[in-house]
Amino acid sequence: MDNSSVSWAPKPALVAVGWLAAAVALAGTLLYEDRLGDVLFGIATVVLVLLSLHGMLVRPRLVADEHGVRVRTLSGAHELPWAGTHVALRQTRRLTRDSTTLEVSAGEQLFVFGWVELGADPRDVHDELARLQG
Incomplete structure (x- = not known):
């Protein structure tokens, strides 16, 4: 592709919010004292990390x-x-x-x-x- 190309990618602010949400979910996983809550926060952490990572890598x-x-x-x-x-x-x-x-x-x-x-x-x-x- 040359210099006259146009491109589109996820907004950096949205990717940053994804990383922040992943950090909050990780904190919930570490701080929550209920086994079911740990599982739910853990799943949320993994999903948010994967989505945020994807938003960074495919730019x-x-x-x-x-x-x-x-x-x-x-x-x-x-x-x-x-x-x-x-x-x-x-x-x-x-x-x-x-x-x-x-x-x-x-x-x-x-x-x-x-x-x-x-x-x-x-x-x-x-x-x-x-x-x-x-």
């Missing part, structure tokens, strides 16, 4: 330029040229809440992004990708 999550997109996952970066890539928005409604996700697909690969992974509204990212795709 930037999505990069795009006039040649295509690059998606970072824990298994590495996936280069997708525009020629074989489809970008779409998916609207869902569950429990009276509307949710919008961005879907990027190429061949057998499908990547789904929400606002947390992108650090931005998926609709705005879709508009920028459509502009770059031409």
Whole structure:
């Protein structure tokens, strides 16, 4: 990807809040004197650490330029040229809440992004990708 690329990643403040919440959950695990509470705090600690670590390691999550997109996952970066890539928005409604996700697909690969992974509204990212795709 060259210098005219744009990228999206989880907001650093959100990742920091995840680490803070993990520290609080760890403190709860160490300080709570009930066995069930220890288990619940321990599970929360592990989940929060894994989510925060993921938010740090896969930065930037999505990069795009006039040649295509690059998606970072824990298994590495996936280069997708525009020629074989489809970008779409998916609207869902569950429990009276509307949710919008961005879907990027190429061949057998499908990547789904929400606002947390992108650090931005998926609709705005879709508009920028459509502009770059031409």
